Amino acid sequence: xxxxxxxxxxxxxxxxxxxxxxxxxxxxxxxxxxxxxxxxxxxxxxxxxxxxxxxxxxxxxxxxxxxxxxxxxxxxxxxxxxxxxxxxxxxxxxxxxxxxxxxxxxxxxxxxxxxxxxxxxxxxxxxxxxxxxxxxxxxxxxxxxxxxxxxxxxxxxxxxxxxxxxxxxxxxxxxxxxxxxxxxxxxxxxxxxxxxxxxxxxxxxxxxxxxxxxxxxxxxxxxxxxxxxxxxxxxxxxxxxxxxxxxxxxxxxxxxxxxxxxxxxxxxxxxxxxxxxxxxxxxxxxxxxxxxxxxxxxxxxxxxxxxxxxx
Amino acid sequence: xxxxxxxxxxxxxxxxxxxxxxxxxxxxxxxxxxxxxxxxxxxxxxxxxxxxxxxxxxxxxxxxxxxxxxxxxxxxxxxxxxxxxxxxxxxxxxxxxxxxxxxxxxxxxxxxxxxxxxxxxxxxxxxxxxxxxxxxxxxxxxxxxxxxxxxxxxxxxxxxxxxxxxxxxxxxxxxxxxxxxxxxxxxxxxxxxxxxxxxxxxxxxxxxxxxxxxxxxxxxxxxxxxxxxxxxxxxxxxxxxxxxxxxxxxxxxxxxxxxxxxxxxxxxxxxxxxxxxxxxxxxxxxxxxxxxxxxxxxxxxxxxxxxxxxx
DNA sequence: CGGGCGTTGCAAATCGATTTGCACGAGGTC
DNA sequence: GACCTCGTGCAAATCGATTTGCAACGCCCG
Numbered sequence: 001x002x003x004x005x006x007x008x009x010x011x012x013x014x015x016x017x018x019x020x021x022x023x024x025x026x027x028x029x030x031x032x033x034x035x036x037x038x039x040x041x042x043x044x045x046x047x048x049x050x051x052x053x054x055x056x057x058x059x060x061x062x063x064x065x066x067x068x069x070x071x072x073x074x075x076x077x078x079x080x081x082x083x084x085x086x087x088x089x090x091x092x093x094x095x096x097x098x099x100x101x102x103x104x105x106x107x108x109x110x111x112x113x114x115x116x117x118x119x120x121x122x123x124x125x126x127x128x129x130x131x132x133x134x135x136x137x138x139x140x141x142x143x144x145x146x147x148x149x150x151x152x153x154x155x156x157x158x159x160x161x162x163x164x165x166x167x168x169x170x171x172x173x174x175x176x177x178x179x180x181x182x183x184x185x186x187x188x189x190x191x192x193x194x195x196x197x198x199x200x201x202x203x204x205x206x207x208x209x210x211x212x213x214x215x216x217x218x219x220x221x222x223x224x225x226x227x228x229x230x231x232x233x234x235x236x237x238x239x240x241x242x243x244x245x246x247x248x249x250x251x252x253x254x255x256x257x258x259x260x261x262x263x264x265x266x267x268x269x270x271x272x273x274x275x276x277x278x279x280x281x282x283x284x285x286x287x288x289x290x291x292x293x294x295x296x297x298x299x300x301x302x303x304x305x306x307x308x309x310x311x
Numbered sequence: 312x313x314x315x316x317x318x319x320x321x322x323x324x325x326x327x328x329x330x331x332x333x334x335x336x337x338x339x340x341x342x343x344x345x346x347x348x349x350x351x352x353x354x355x356x357x358x359x360x361x362x363x364x365x366x367x368x369x370x371x372x373x374x375x376x377x378x379x380x381x382x383x384x385x386x387x388x389x390x391x392x393x394x395x396x397x398x399x400x401x402x403x404x405x406x407x408x409x410x411x412x413x414x415x416x417x418x419x420x421x422x423x424x425x426x427x428x429x430x431x432x433x434x435x436x437x438x439x440x441x442x443x444x445x446x447x448x449x450x451x452x453x454x455x456x457x458x459x460x461x462x463x464x465x466x467x468x469x470x471x472x473x474x475x476x477x478x479x480x481x482x483x484x485x486x487x488x489x490x491x492x493x494x495x496x497x498x499x500x501x502x503x504x505x506x507x508x509x510x511x512x513x514x515x516x517x518x519x520x521x522x523x524x525x526x527x528x529x530x531x532x533x534x535x536x537x538x539x540x541x542x543x544x545x546x547x548x549x550x551x552x553x554x555x556x557x558x559x560x561x562x563x564x565x566x567x568x569x570x571x572x573x574x575x576x577x578x579x580x581x582x583x584x585x586x587x588x589x590x591x592x593x594x595x596x597x598x599x600x601x602x603x604x605x606x607x608x609x610x611x612x613x614x615x616x617x618x619x620x621x622x
Numbered sequence: 623c624g625g626g627c628g629t630t631g632c633a634a635a636t637c638g639a640t641t642t643g644c645a646c647g648a649g650g651t652c
Numbered sequence: 653g654a655c656c657t658c659g660t661g662c663a664a665a666t667c668g669a670t671t672t673g674c675a676a677c678g679c680c681c682g
Contacts, residue, residue: 004452006668017632022670029671032630047447052428053367054668057637062364064407073393073606075386075589082384085410094424096375097408099396113405117363136358141315223589252593278386278534279590282563295384317638328662333640340641343660365638368667 005046014042025050056118064094065121065305066114070102070191074221074249075277076294077125083298084123091306093120102191104128111137121145121305123298127191143308145301156308158301162192162274165290166199166244169272173242174207178270182215182240184229184250193218193246196274200244215240219250226253227260234261234269241269248273248280251287316357325353336361367429375405376432376616377425381413385532385560386588387605388436394609395434402617404431413502415439422448432456432616434609438502454619456612467619469612473503473585476601477510477555478517480583484553485518489581493526493551495540495561504529504557507585511555526551530561537564538571545572545580552580559584559591562598 011018016035023029024039031039042048056062065088069077085095096114100106107129114122115138122144134155138144145156173181183200186193197216204211217233219225226245233240234257245251251273258265265271265285273280276291322329327346334340335350342350353359367373376399380388396406407425411417418440425433426449433455445466449455456467484492494511497504508527515522528544530536537556544551545568556562562584569576576582576596584591587602 019632030629049423049427051668052424053364053373055670056364057368057668058670071393072396073389075389078384078386078389081408082382082410085383085408089410094407094409094428096405097392097396098405099393099400112360113363116360117405279593282590283593330662341659362638366640368638369640
């Protein structure tokens with residue numbers, strides 16, 4: 001039995017037509033108990049499993065959801081993935097995951113690919129796409145959940161309030177008398193780095209402070225880039241009193257940079273991160289972090305998609 | 312244009328048959344330059360993309376690889392996933408990921424599902440399946456890479472030498488004069504916990520030492536379970552001088568337990584983990600860990616699968 | 623006893639591509 | 653001029669399921 005059994009094989013073995021086999025298995029139409037028993041027997045003997053592709057061809061459903069993230073190895077996203085997975089698994093959906101490194105071509109390519117694969121839903125963490133891209137590639141054909149403002153109004157969004165989180169963190173520092181605050185963002189452009197940056201700027205503005213050019217630096221969300229960026233800040237003549245990093249990994253790098261420069265944390269330099277990844281609670285000194293509930297974001301997105309996919 | 316264009320639409324627009332459109336796109340047979348131009352024009356105008364499902368139906372290939380792991384949120388696996396992804400992405404393959412929590416029914420269910428979806432390859436971290444399961448569900452129909460000894464000889468394996476790694480770590484401790492070594496494994500049965508445990512036992516045996524019953528405890532690979540397990544060890548009358556944990560998360564829990572019990576690490580208690588996850592280098596005191604090259608395991612597996620899938 | 627109705631099963635169409643076999647014409651060769 | 657060979661393009665089969673439409677067969681009721 002090298003080849004997998006098809007519905008025809010089962011039908012032949014049970015002495016009925018493929019139609020009847022299908023009806024026995026789906027319960028779409030009544031089948032007599034004797035026939036049904038013969039069919040089930042044949043199914044068991046042949047080890048028959050319906051070919052998902054052929055089924056999808058006809059039903060136009062794949063029971064698959066795509067998750068598009070910048071980097072699956074960044075601890076924030078596996079937790080989102082797990083939440084999404086847990087929401088969908090019980091309903092028979094599988095998850096197709098892609099890492100894009102935030103590159104526009106990769107995001108676009110993956111999106112086109114999963115649309116042509118007829119996934120039933122998409123969860124997108126897009127850093128470079130705009131609303132027009134979504135319109136041309138996805139159209140209204142596939143339910144999609146976004147993590148950003150992208151295409152607000154047309155698609156579901158699970159709000160990760162980056163701006164407000166950053167604003168609150170900055171305001172907290174200001175309230176405790178720290179005014180010289182630096183910010184380590186991600187690559188220029190769209191993406192959580194600059195959303196969070198805008199919250200930082202807003203808080204400074206509300207306090208009547210201007211943001212100094214040289215207090216805003218950029219990394220690429222890795223530990224090493226955070227270390228390098230904060231190392232530069234500390235090497236200058238007048239180091240800042242606090243630094244807010246756009247994610248925890250860079251904040252962890254910042255701790256190392258401070259240590260290397262002999263700067264005490266949090267005494268001489270306060271360090272704040274984003275995401276509250278597991279490692280944030282394990283490093284010493286412990287990291288202050290703005291929590292984004294990754295698991296909840298994933299789970300909630302899964303539920304939104306389920307509602308759209310069934311409706 | 313609510314619906315996606317099909318090959319028929321393109322053919323009609325270009326005034327040719329679907330066959331010709333297919334040949335233009337695939338280059339399987341020569342087509343005159345004029346006709347070819349008209350077809351390409353029509354493709355551009357309609358925004359046509361071949362439906363992946365229909366194509367798979369005919370070609371019997373899905374350009375998809377399944378990755379089955381116990382828990383995608385455990386930091387070890389996203390790194391493996393990234394390695395696998397990087398190996399496959401350039402060749403047009405996508406990755407379908409599933410978390411099973413190491414439960415037999417989930418592992419079996421996911422495996423059956425992806426086989427019926429006709430994935431082109433599978434990478435499996437299976438904790439509860441046996442060789443017989445693989446034979447009945449997968450047969451020889453799909454290339455599969457395993458991380459364990461499961462079905463050795465029949466399938467490709469990317470060796471993660473758990474046994475040898477644990478043996479070396481234990482021997483290292485013994486060589487430095489520490490003989491009272493405890494071991495924190497995972498749930499009883501298959502899985503990396505007990506593979507590593509056997510390496511520990513082998514090293515003890517080689518040194519002519521017997522393993523004491525009460526020195527072997529179990530957790531479930533989480534930080535909290537490691538803390539609890541080591542907490543119990545330390546609460547006993549004569550605490551061990553060293554503890555080897557079957558993964559880094561439990562080892563991190565062990566550090567907390569030691570701290571809570573006022574036991575100095577590594578002075579009074581040496582702690583060794585497995586996996587060398589990012590957090591291992593960030594905790595204080597730094598964790599000694601047996602490195603399993605997660606990224607390399609994923610990438611290498613991807614390359615093995617590519618070779619099998621194309622051949 | 624004829625007409626309606628519910629039960630049961632099958633034949634055939636359909637989903638959207640790929641691929642094989644065949645036909646037609648133009649051009650070249652002996 | 654008969655015979656081949658290319659170059660081009662189309663019709664039809666195929667992949668494996670689901671889903672109508674239809675027919676045959678009781679069975680009940682008036």
